[in-house]
Amino acid sequence: MKTLLNLVRKKISDASCYHKANIPPKTKAISFTFDDAPKSAFVNAQNILNDNNKKGTYYIALSFLESKPENEDYFNVEDLKKCVTNGHELGCHTYSHIHLYSTKGKGIVEAELSKNRKALHEIGVKDDFLNFSYPFGEQTRQAKKVLSKRFLTCRGIDHGINRDRVDANNLKAIKLYENTHSLMKIYSLLEEFSDKGGWLVFYTHDVETNYSRFGCSPEYFEAVVKKCVELDIEIKTVKEMTQELGITKN
Ligand SMILES: [Zn+2]
Numbered sequence: 001m002k003t004l005l006n007l008v009r010k011k012i013s014d015a016s017c018y019h020k021a022n023i024p025p026k027t028k029a030i031s032f033t034f035d036d037a038p039k040s041a042f043v044n045a046q047n048i049l050n051d052n053n054k055k056g057t058y059y060i061a062l063s064f065l066e067s068k069p070e071n072e073d074y075f076n077v078e079d080l081k082k083c084v085t086n087g088h089e090l091g092c093h094t095y096s097h098i099h100l101y102s103t104k105g106k107g108i109v110e111a112e113l114s115k116n117r118k119a120l121h122e123i124g125v126k127d128d129f130l131n132f133s134y135p136f137g138e139q140t141r142q143a144k145k146v147l148s149k150r151f152l153t154c155r156g157i158d159h160g161i162n163r164d165r166v167d168a169n170n171l172k173a174i175k176l177y178e179n180t181h182s183l184m185k186i187y188s189l190l191e192e193f194s195d196k197g198g199w200l201v202f203y204t205h206d207v208e209t210n211y212s213r214f215g216c217s218p219e220y221f222e223a224v225v226k227k228c229v230e231l232d233i234e235i236k237t238v239k240e241m242t243q244e245l246g247i248t249k250n
Pocket residue numbers: 035036093097134135136
């Protein structure tokens with residue numbers, strides 16, 4: 001919801017809790033990230049990544065565990081365990097997928113993060129959340145302050161590629177939404193990226209034949225992965241990139 005007040009909230013957030021990270025000029029890597037995340041991202045997209053020996057980052061809200069909001073199947077415990085066993089990363093997306101613009105009090109944000117982590121441990125998934133993505137891309141100064149103490153990076157939805165000096169608490173990203181960006185558009189973006197470099201973070205949701213306007217088809221996803229391989233662009237999880245770039249907590 002892009003009300004004027006929310007735009008102001010976002011602007012204030014952009015100017016606060018800046019977590020400086022340097023992306024060296026030689027960097028040329030892509031991270032594939034999935035938000036929420038629907039079961040098809042765990043099955044179809046992960047099969048494609050596994051077949052190419054690549055890893056992805058899944059920002060999950062555990063209130064979606066074994067649920068079916070808006071008629072979309074979400075992940076189960078086995079999906080999460082398999083994800084971790086196969087070397088993919090789980091990131092935090094709050095427990096209830098909250099709207100940060102309408103969340104009053106930092107205590108609620110803190111409770112949401114703790115609840116998500118506790119839920120992960122209670123179902124026996126041996127992983128921790130090191131990185132975060134903002135539900136709906138909503139950022140406030142209050143939330144950013146809390147998040148910056150807990151996570152190495154927070155991914156937003158500001159369109160762009162991370163180059164030079166960036167705010168690790170507001171990583172730029174590019175949609176892999178098939179209805180928004182044609183494959184040709186992504187190919188030309190990747191060709192340009194292959195020359196200029198940086199850290200490109202893609203994000204999507206469902207990866208299925210009947211994809212939503214927030215997702216893409218398995219064929220589209222596979223074509224993007226294969227193009228990266230063809231262009232010799234490294235594919236890494238957000239966690240791997242934080243290690244490579246030496247990003248530590250604020
Ligand atoms: Zn989300």
